[in-house]
Amino acid sequence: MKLIIGSDHGAVDLKEEVKRVLKEEFAEVEVEDVGTFGTESVDYPDIAEKVCTPVANGEADRGIVLCGTGIGISIAANKIKGIRAALCHETYTAKMSREHNNANVLAMGGRTTGFEIADEIVRTWMKTEFAGGRHERRVNKIMALEAK
Incomplete structure (x- = not known):
């Protein structure tokens, strides 16, 4: 599996924590970090595009996007055709x-999500498989909305 990760300046520390968890617990996953790498201000839509375009094109299997709250970057991510980005604050979601x-x-906020819960969210999200069945029909309907 290949996963792309990226954050704006508001979530660089959380991005590094998430990468640590991925390396320790999901060593078989190839992780590509598309930035940002410092605290200088960048625009989260640019990061969302860098992460989500390869996922949408099938060049990567999944992505993780992070900004200060996770809200802006999740909105931007969901503008890219083929992306189903979920902003999660705990393991159930x-x-x-x-x-x-x-x-x-997966979207999370660097200013709203502590490392401990973020670690649990990432572990849960990475280990959970799609159930299919009745959910397949609903996901197909979500994806059909892009064509309208």
């Missing part, structure tokens, strides 16, 4: 985003 919605991008 992380699990449901994968199991029911087949989310291919």
